[in-house]
Amino acid sequence: MKKDDLKELAINLPKKPGVLGRDRFFNSAVLIPLIKIKGEYYILFQKRAAHIRQGGDICFPGGKFEEGVDKNFKQTALRETKEELGIGKKDIKIIGQLDTYVAPIGAVIESFVAVVKKRALKTMNIDKNEVEKTILIPLSFFKETKAEEYTLSHEIQPYRYNEEGEKEVLFPVEELGLPDTYKKPWGNKRHKIWVYKYEGEVIWGITSVIINDLLSKY
Template sequence: MDNKKINELKKQFSMIADINGREDFLNSSILIPLVFMEGEYHFIFQKRNKNIRQGGEVCFPGGRIDKSDKNSLETALRETYEEFNIRKEKIQIIGRLNSVFSPVGVMVDGYAGIMDIRSLEDIKFNMSEVEYIFSVPVSFFEKNSPAKHYVQIKAHPSVIDKNGNEINLLPVDQFNLPKVYSKPWGNSKYAIYLYKYNNEVIWGLTARFIIDFINRLKKS
């Protein structure tokens, strides 16, 4: 991918998007960082510090949207500064990708941005949150499709607490709902995408954002 492709890619993005019911989920935002190195663009990934939530996983910089953030783009830029120590003035946003919803109740907005740096050594990452960083050429994802697996998703109208008591979440009888909803229902499969690059596994929501980016790139 070169600068000509970047300019064409901008046409594939829209900064206007939202999702009905967003307020019911944990909302977060990420930056998909791009750096021009060795004659082409690379994605920059981080390995999360093992002592924090989802420790040891590969992801892009980002985090929960705070009430003080004006919008999710501001969240992505703030989190990138906190994790990579790269100020927003050094990042050129080229567009917003489709938001990704996780069945575990997380909604993630994603923005692609070019970092004005020369190499990974310019990123002084926060070691309390990031174990290490690495780059992967965008061309790798253009040439290699992800592995695809599935998990099964069901809706549970009740749960069992730590004392073994059943907690009724959906009052089926009270609202005279069909009896079928008094037991777990649904048999949906949720696709899990995975890329393997050297010794790193890039998967889950991160992989979904990459797929979205590559699909837009191929249309450019």
């Protein structure tokens, strides 16, 4: 490396580091809607329609960042909230953003905290193709309730068997001359899962991770 190459490298280094390899992940954004009712703040959740991916899960309004449609992740969160719940920008005041979350499932989530006007509850227009219903839960419930804790594990699979029982090699360990340890599943990385139960509904996964991060801020 020559001196000029080093200078060019220094110039091209990011001024504000982001997420390495972000374009390989599912990039998304969610809105955390806080609504003040009779002096107490509630979180507005939605339950995903049963027939869609991850149907029946409790989550925040949000979705995939659309290249060419969204200028930034904040716009993604606002657009998805409008599409799913019919709540427009005029009733939403974003007060800040949580840290970027890179989930084990290969998704990057940007979470925006917002105060939503109470009147939006009356003017909501839920997209029934995506949302079964909305749920209001007092913020104090999460502050005062200890979540149940479990663990899940993720294994890296260098091969798999198809429906006919034939072995499909996904990563050619032998051809690449890699150590034998990679010829069988490896990793088995465990991560913690938090579960909240509220009036018959179960809140877990990415949603509970975001909730816990929100609770740590006050």
